[in-house]
Structures are given as structure tokens and as C-alpha cells.
Amino acid sequence: MRSDDTAHRIRAAATTPAEVRRRALPQDVTVERRSEPYSQFFALEEQDLRFRRFDGAMSAPVHRAAFVSGDAVTVLPYDAARDRVLLVEQFRFGPHVHGDANPWQLEAIAGRIDAGETPEAAVLREAQEEAGLLLDRLLPIAGYYPSPGAMTEYLWSYLALVDLPDSAAGHFGLATEAEDIRAHLLSFDRLMALCTSGEIANAPLLLSALWLARERPGLRG
Known part of the structure; x- marks a missing residue:
């Protein structure tokens, strides 16, 4: 094992x-x-x-x-003052094999939990690797099985309260893992519009966006 x-x-x-x-x-x-x-x-x-x-x-x-597969984490960075989020975009093999006409996905920051690592530590590491962000204010969203009929994978999703200036957008990723990641800054309204249109089409980000929609008044207040 x-x-x-x-x-x-x-x-x-x-x-x-x-x-x-x-x-x-x-x-x-x-x-x-x-x-x-x-x-x-x-x-x-x-x-x-x-x-x-x-x-x-x-x-x-x-x-x-x-x-x-091992457990994994996701985190949606949110700037309450500017009312915007940071999403990452990258090529995904699953949609490609499925036959999706556009296998590039908009996602929350995500990654596997390494051996001996806590979910929170994995979130902090992945945020730095995929978006150059240093996080210190994490809010747990949920722990869940995304597809319990066929996969053992268990996800831990978080929202991070963080400052997101215009300079937070850019290109990131580890060359050693063949990562080619683009970070986008989107307003909350734009985030929800993409959820409605179907351009955001992966469960962790949809779940995180809906959680943010519910909690946003308190976070901004």
C-alpha cells in the first residue's frame, strides 16, 4: 500500500x-x-x-x-473588498478524452494532498505553485466525494480571503509537472454568469461559487 x-x-x-x-x-x-x-x-x-x-x-x-486516487484540495481565492475571485485555466486530460471541443477548464486552484501533509497545508502549497498566492485566511466549504459511484477520490474545498490586485493575474505552474496555468481575475457577477452559461463546468468550482453566493453578504459586511 x-x-x-x-x-x-x-x-x-x-x-x-x-x-x-x-x-x-x-x-x-x-x-x-x-x-x-x-x-x-x-x-x-x-x-x-x-x-x-x-x-x-x-x-x-x-x-x-x-x-x-489520493485525496485532493481546492481553494477559491476571494477579495471581499474588490468583490472578485481568482480562477485558474489549464488543459485537462479528462475533458479531452471525453471528446470535449474545448478541454481547457476554468477551475479553482487544486491539487493532491502529499503524503504526511494536511489538507490545509496542501492548499497553501498549491496556491503558491498555481497562482503565486500566499494565503493565511481559509474558510472550509465542504469535504465530499465528487463521484462516489466510480471513484475513491475525496475533496476538501476551501475559500480563501485574500487581496487580489490587478497584478495577481498572470501565468504560473511548475515546469517539472508540465503545468501551464493562466490565472484570471473575475468579478463575482462574472463568476456567476459563467456558472449559468456552462463555461464553468467542473463540480468543485460550481460548489465553491454557490457557497460564496450564499456567504457573500456576511463576508462583505
Whole structure:
């Protein structure tokens, strides 16, 4: 097991709320076979398993597969005084393989949590690498699975209160990771217009923009 696997499994094992959903017990899932046929940038894990049904019985054996990846973070920098945000733009392989006519995406700053790193430390590192920003005021938005039917990835999203002068826009990224990143400064109204038009088309940024829309009066007040 890779060291980052160990870290994200420890985080995932922490108690989470269960007021509406089933309170799961260890015996509610039985893994009968596990294999990892592919492991590189991501891994593919297959299992034959049985799980507890809502009628109390165990299900028949089922075969499932999931893409396995480490936990990641996103952060949306927001300047409350200027009422604007910073977004990053870069080529994304997923939309390219999907056949998207434009695989360049507008996103919140994002990146993987390194082994031994906290989500907050990852946010600070990624903000410097992808946008040259030094952050110190982070507000947690949510922790969530973006696609729980097929991926193990767990995201931690934040908003950062930060000064964003005109000079904050520009080109960034680590050459060692083949990153070619352009930072944009957009007004809050422009951000929401792009969410409505569909030009912003990735879940973490949409979630962060909607959270900002809800909390913005208090942040500006």
C-alpha cells in the first residue's frame, strides 16, 4: 500500500454524521476478492463483495470496480473588498478524452494532498505553485466525494480571503509537472454568469461559487 493510500484511509475512517443514512458497522460489507489490475497515476481496484441490504439481509455477491486516487484540495481565492475571485485555466486530460471541443477548464486552484501533509497545508502549497498566492485566511466549504459511484477520490474545498490586485493575474505552474496555468481575475457577477452559461463546468468550482453566493453578504459586511 502506498503511503498516500494509508493517509487517505485514515482520514476516511474518521466518524462522519449519519442522522438519515445507515449507521454502518464493519460486518455490513464483506469483501470476498480484491485485485488491482492497473496502478500508475491512478489505480483501478476490483472487488467481489456483499453488502448489508436495507431489509437486514446480505446482498448476493456483486462485482465492482473503482478508480483509486489520493485525496485532493481546492481553494477559491476571494477579495471581499474588490468583490472578485481568482480562477485558474489549464488543459485537462479528462475533458479531452471525453471528446470535449474545448478541454481547457476554468477551475479553482487544486491539487493532491502529499503524503504526511494536511489538507490545509496542501492548499497553501498549491496556491503558491498555481497562482503565486500566499494565503493565511481559509474558510472550509465542504469535504465530499465528487463521484462516489466510480471513484475513491475525496475533496476538501476551501475559500480563501485574500487581496487580489490587478497584478495577481498572470501565468504560473511548475515546469517539472508540465503545468501551464493562466490565472484570471473575475468579478463575482462574472463568476456567476459563467456558472449559468456552462463555461464553468467542473463540480468543485460550481460548489465553491454557490457557497460564496450564499456567504457573500456576511463576508462583505
